[in-house]
Amino acid sequence: MPTETVKSLLTPGTHYMSGNEAVAEGALAAGCDFYAGYPITPSSEIMEHMARRLPELGRRFAQMEDEIASVCAVIGASWAGARAMTATSGPGFSLMMEALGYAAFTETPMVIVDVQRAGPCTGQATRVGAGDVMQAKWGSHGDYQPVALSPWSAQEMYDMGGEAFNLAERYRVPVIVLAEEAVGHLYERIDVPPSTRVVRRERDPGAAPFGTKEPDGVPPMPAFGDGALLLVTGSTHDPRGFRRTEDPDVHRRLVERLSRKILARRSEICRTEAHLLEDAEAAFVAYGFTARSALEAVRQLRAQGRRVGLLRLQTLWPFPREAVADLGRRVCRILVPEMNLGQVEGEVRKAAGCPVATYHQVDGQVIHPDALVSWALEVT
Secondary structure (H helix, E strand, O other): OOEEEEEOOOOOEEEEEEHHHHHHHHHHHOOOOEEEEOOOOOOHHHHHHHHHHHHHOOOEEEEOOOHHHHHHHHHHHHHOOOOEEEEEOHHHHHHOHHHHHHHHHOOOOEEEEEEEEEOOOOOEEEEEOOOOHHHHHHOOOOOOOOEEEOOOOHHHHHHHHHHHHHHHHHHOOEEEEEEEHHHHOOEEEEEEOOEEEEEOOOOOOOOOOOOOOOOOOOOOOOOOOOOOOOOOOOOOEOOOOOEOOOOHHHHHHHHHHHHHHHHOOHHHHOOEEEEOOOOOOEEEEEEHHHHHHHHHHHHHHHHOOOOEEEEEEOEEEOOOHHHHHHHHHHOOEEEEEEOOOOOOHHHHHHHHOOOEEEEEOOOOOOOOHHHHHHHHHHHO
């Protein structure tokens, strides 16, 4: 896969910005040149930032009439050769589900930033939540494997805003940055490097755009205008894109390859971060903003003589089951705090092989470290 190093758009060094601004700048640094969106709390600052910055850079911005139009515009732009993204929150993310399935089935690289809020439905539009985790994986029907990242800081919003594009282009897959209101609206210092590594799409107009000889292969992706005769259909299709809706073998091979091309590379995609696990007898498994509270709880528990650590999930899909399984072999109990009613809990239970305790909070507030300390003392 072609890669290059490009000079950063911002002055290298320390900057102070919100998570929403940071993810926009990270995407721009990675070459995002098209954004289509519709304002929705608490992600609107991403669109506002892109509306200002893209024209400054000679790139394209479009405000659409709704989230369905936004994600469809992004898909079209990607097939025209753009590095394209949109951003939304829960209700808008729900509207994007059919198009997300289309993007997965047509192997369209694109980025969606979902700044989660308390739901379901309109819920608490200005309050935090983490209830879209399972929707990111299973929201569109059928079998497919999206990639979903979980940032816990403004710095990671910047970093993952760029890395999401590299993953999308490398594997020809929709990538979702599953942020949360608390991270999106958090103002922090971020470090901007002098340059950014950019993965470029492999473009071969003569090759089959939807098939490879490898059962887990990622085919090259031409763009409209490259000279390839492109058929981009959401129906079952052969390697050249022709509809084969009545052929069971074509459908099976296509669906299995779309899954394998991600799951076979799980070790390349999944990222976790270990904190104080060397001698831990119990450990938190946490993600997003909640992992910040879990880390502070770990420090407080350590001060009380409790050997507790933290495994932070930076990738949620594909789920880093090997890291969780390894942790389960090393500790006596795993603690899973979530700002939902247990959407990652089940994945942890399947992988852990040890007792799992859970803490759920769905009141539109972040989970406070003191609450986790008290809970951990009860269950460990």
